[in-house]
Amino acid sequence: xxxxxxxxxxxxxxxxxxxxxxxxxxxxxxxxxxxxxxxxxxxxxxxxxxxxxxxxxxxxxxxxxxxxxxxxxxxxxxxxxxxxxxxxxxxxxxxxxxxxxxxxxxxxxxxxxxxxxxxxxxxxxxxxxxxxxxxxxxxxxxxxxxxxxxxxxxxxxxxxxxxxxxxxxxxxxxxxxxxxxxxxxxxxxxxxxxxxxxxxxxxxxxxxxxxxxxxxxxxxxxxxxxxxxxxxxxxxxxxxxxxxxxxxxxxxxxxxxxxxxxxxxxxxxxxxxxxxxxxxxxxxxxxxxxxxxxxxxxxxxxxxxxxxxxxxxxxxxxxxxxxxxxxxxxxxxxxxxxxx
Numbered sequence: 001x002x003x004x005x006x007x008x009x010x011x012x013x014x015x016x017x018x019x020x021x022x023x024x025x026x027x028x029x030x031x032x033x034x035x036x037x038x039x040x041x042x043x044x045x046x047x048x049x050x051x052x053x054x055x056x057x058x059x060x061x062x063x064x065x066x067x068x069x070x071x072x073x074x075x076x077x078x079x080x081x082x083x084x085x086x087x088x089x090x091x092x093x094x095x096x097x098x099x100x101x102x103x104x105x106x107x108x109x110x111x112x113x114x115x116x117x118x119x120x121x122x123x124x125x126x127x128x129x130x131x132x133x134x135x136x137x138x139x140x141x142x143x144x145x146x147x148x149x150x151x152x153x154x155x156x157x158x159x160x161x162x163x164x165x166x167x168x169x170x171x172x173x174x175x176x177x178x179x180x181x182x183x184x185x186x187x188x189x190x191x192x193x194x195x196x197x198x199x200x201x202x203x204x205x206x207x208x209x210x211x212x213x214x215x216x217x218x219x220x221x222x223x224x225x226x227x228x229x230x231x232x233x234x235x236x237x238x239x240x241x242x243x244x245x246x247x248x249x250x251x252x253x254x255x256x257x258x259x260x261x262x263x264x265x266x267x268x269x270x271x272x273x274x275x276x277x278x279x280x281x282x283x284x285x286x287x288x289x290x291x292x293x294x295x296x297x298x299x300x301x302x303x304x305x306x307x308x309x310x311x312x313x314x315x316x317x318x319x320x321x322x323x324x325x326x327x328x329x330x331x332x333x334x335x336x337x338x339x340x
Contacts, residue, residue: 034233038108
């Protein structure tokens with residue numbers, strides 16, 4: 001039996017995902033894989049780009065870069081940011097993330113046009129500005145179904161990137177994007193190094209003291225408990241990011257959190273049937289996530305463009321219903337009452 005035959009280029013939409021979209025409980029959670037299709041660098045390119053800017057400014061050398069070429073992107077970013085701080089040098093992260101105008105990147109516009117049709121509230125671990133504003137004009141070839149709840153052409157989003165602003169109530173506000181790891185619009189908000197990640201996901205003991213509360217984990221706990229999340233753009237390269245985001249928040253979850261109730265889009269080649277099965281088990285048991293595989297044989301990572309267009313047509317975004325907003329406020333009130 002060829003298990004890979006079960007992987008389709010355009011996957012079936014699970015019933016739970018379809019229902020969540022219908023009642024306004026679906027939250028797209030966007031990772032670096034989506035941004036790479038829109039012209040943003042991968043992690044290795046991003047880290048090397050930061051170091052090359054320091055070389056151009058005489059703060060680093062090609063010889064030094066060659067000596068650390070085998071280090072992980074996270075370590076390279078730590079070296080780059082530390083050196084930039086020590087030498088009072090500015091790294092232009094915006095130039096690294098947006099090497100070309102977004103309006104001229106047709107694949108990026110096609111991708112994010114589908115995302116804006118699929119959702120109207122987003123959470124992302126990306127630093128880039130692709131979700132911050134919907135670019136005007138329809139891209140040829142992109143025909144996701146219009147939805148009255150999605151932003152109009154060139155509509156700005158409410159951009160949240162400071163950890164103190166990570167409030168569960170944001171998930172009831174249409175046209176909002178939460179940059180979980182900071183945004184390029186504010187370098188000090190960007191989570192780049194291992195130390196940054198450890199500090200952002202330090203244990204939240206929910207002491208009731210607002211000054212000591214880890215709002216990132218509180219926000220994620222509420223998100224995973226009350227909404228259905230669709231992870232998009234998280235491949236094997238982003239496993240570490242997923243572990244920070246999901247597993248660090250998991251201790252706060254209720255019993256039974258292992259039941260898969262969230263979803264992850266991930267592409268596989270036809271010869272990766274064994275990998276697919278193992279990853280399916282891992283995500284389900286460890287993260288409470290149902291894997292939605294799609295076949296990459298013909299278009300590789302760009303198959304995601306077709307998948308998202310299809311999803312946007314079949315499950316277009318619904319705005320947060322008034323009933324849903326009232327339910328969220330009631331849930332928040334009950335959670336506050338449970339705090340010591």
